[in-house]
Amino acid sequence: MAxxxxxxxxxxRTLQLVGDRWSILIIRAALRGVRRFDEFQSDLGIAxxxxxxxxxxxxxxxxxxxxxxxxxxxxxxxKLTPAGVALSPALVALIRWGEHHxxxxxxxxxxxxxxxGTELEQGFWCRHCATTFSPGAIRAAARDRTDx
Amino acid sequence: MAxxxxxxxxxxRTLQLVGDRWSILIIRAALRGVRRFDEFQSDLGIAxxxxxxxxxxxxxxxxxxxxxxxxxxxxxxxKLTPAGVALSPALVALIRWGEHHxxxxxxxxxxxxxxxGTELEQGFWCRHCATTFSPGAIRAAARDRTDx
DNA sequence: GACCCTGGGTTCTGATTCGGAACTGACCTG
DNA sequence: CAGGTCAGTTCCGAATCAGAACCCAGGGTC
Numbered sequence: 001m002a003x004x005x006x007x008x009x010x011x012x013r014t015l016q017l018v019g020d021r022w023s024i025l026i027i028r029a030a031l032r033g034v035r036r037f038d039e040f041q042s043d044l045g046i047a048x049x050x051x052x053x054x055x056x057x058x059x060x061x062x063x064x065x066x067x068x069x070x071x072x073x074x075x076x077x078x079k080l081t082p083a084g085v086a087l088s089p090a091l092v093a094l095i096r097w098g099e100h101h102x103x104x105x106x107x108x109x110x111x112x113x114x115x116x117g118t119e120l121e122q123g124f125w126c127r128h129c130a131t132t133f134s135p136g137a138i139r140a141a142a143r144d145r146t147d148x
Numbered sequence: 149m150a151x152x153x154x155x156x157x158x159x160x161r162t163l164q165l166v167g168d169r170w171s172i173l174i175i176r177a178a179l180r181g182v183r184r185f186d187e188f189q190s191d192l193g194i195a196x197x198x199x200x201x202x203x204x205x206x207x208x209x210x211x212x213x214x215x216x217x218x219x220x221x222x223x224x225x226x227k228l229t230p231a232g233v234a235l236s237p238a239l240v241a242l243i244r245w246g247e248h249h250x251x252x253x254x255x256x257x258x259x260x261x262x263x264x265g266t267e268l269e270q271g272f273w274c275r276h277c278a279t280t281f282s283p284g285a286i287r288a289a290a291r292d293r294t295d296x
Numbered sequence: 297g298a299c300c301c302t303g304g305g306t307t308c309t310g311a312t313t314c315g316g317a318a319c320t321g322a323c324c325t326g
Numbered sequence: 327c328a329g330g331t332c333a334g335t336t337c338c339g340a341a342t343c344a345g346a347a348c349c350c351a352g353g354g355t356c
Contacts, residue, residue: 010257011176014246021160021167028159031283037333047315052334062249073323075332083249088283089270090245093238098162099291101210101231108291109158118276120286122237125269126261133261135179135236138268143247143256185304195344200305221352223303301354312343319336325329 017061018087022046022054024094027080027087030064035077063087092122165209166235170194170202172242175228175235178212183225211235241270 018024022044029043041051055078058064063084069077092111099109110119123132166172170192177191189199203226206212211232217225240259247257258267271280 010246010250011173011243013250014242015169015172017250018242019167019169019172021163024163024167025159038331041333047317048334049316049336050314053313073332075323083245085283086249087241087245088286089272090238090241092272092283092286093235093241094162094166095159097231097235097238098158101234102158102161102165109288110291111286112289113272113274113277113281114285114287116274116276117287117289118274120281121273121275123271123273124237124240124261125271125280126264126266127269128264128266129261133268135233135240137262138236138240138259139262139265140257141260141265143258186302189304195346196305197307197345198343221303297356299355302352304351305349307346307348309346310344312341314341315339317336317338320334322332324331326327 017057017063020054022050023058024091026051026054026058027063027084028091030078030080030084031088031091035069035079037076037078040078058084089122092120096122165205165211168202170198171206172239174199174202174206175211175232176239178226178228178232179236179239183217183227185224185226188226206232237270240268244270 018027025044026040026046029040034040034043037051037055040046040055041048044051046054055064055066059066059078062081064078065081066076066078069075095109096111099111112118113120124135124138125132166175173192174188174194177188182188182191185199185203188194188203189196192199194202203212203214207214207226210229212226213229214224214226217223243257244259247259260266261268272283272286273280
């Protein structure tokens with residue numbers, strides 16, 4: 001993984017959004033179907049003020065959306081936006097890393113392809129060369145602004 | 149992404165290790181070739197006590213190794229272990245997410261396949277079905293302990 | 297051998313942030 | 327109208343953070 005460090009700022013901003021102990025867990029819970037404030041709170045065991053703060057940050061960052069699901073007592077639910085769902089490769093990579101490199105004993109879980117139950121693999125793919133490759137073959141490049 | 153939450157503890161431990169504002173950036177710098185304490189410090193702009201603390205945590209967690217590179221004035225370098233390098237899919241996923249969902253203007257970088265310069269894709273692959281698939285088709289399952 | 301330099305830290309301060317418990321306020325339910 | 331639910335907010339002490347300064351073991355330099 002060679003290349004210059006110009007993506008530092010973007011990575012830093014990404015980490016300011018989701019790089020804390022709770023945000024990823026909140027997103028994970030949301031992917032499992034958790035929607036409501038109290039549900040997040042009891043599911044994660046997070047302190048309520050911090051949950052308030054994180055949800056607000058994720059909403060501001062475009063990862064989640066706050067939508068009313070009833071009006072008379074105004075109640076809201078938090079659901080992932082498409083951008084939030086797009087974080088799942090990162091989530092999957094972290095879960096898999098933990099299971100393969102941190103697991104000691106009981107909590108052994110694998111992520112599988114639901115239709116067939118085979119453990120999933122996660123790789124880098126080059127459409128042009130029609131091949132997978134390892135991290136060593138990754139380079140960072142300026143985006144070509146003339147193609148949109 | 150359905151399934152139970154039994155991998156919560158492992159994900160939590162993963163996040164205790166790398167789920168803060170700096171650890172991922174340290175790993176990213178290491179992948180770019182940064183090795184020495186002062187080099188990390190000036191590259192990242194991290195406060196020195198926190199760098200000490202993070203490096204120690206990453207070494208204890210098996211992500212990095214501290215090795216002497218000279219003896220007479222005893223000096224050390226920090227390099228990624230294979231487990232540390234194995235975090236790159238997560239890193240790549242986060243960088244790509246940021247570039248695609250957070251980029252506003254200048255810092256537009258894409259990650260490409262070095263030999264040909266084509267933007268890389270990152271996907272889930274099922275060896276059995278010989279197909280790629282989306283996050284919706286992921287399920288968590290207990291590892292089969294009979295197949296070591 | 298007094299002086300400064302480098303690398304890799306540690307110690308000392310505030311300033312932030314975190315976590316927990318309690319409180320609020322709007323509504324429903326018996 | 328007493329009690330419960332939901333979505334927060336307030337108030338606190340405890341932990342963590344960032345920054346600057348300090349330390350120490352070796353070199354080099356004259």
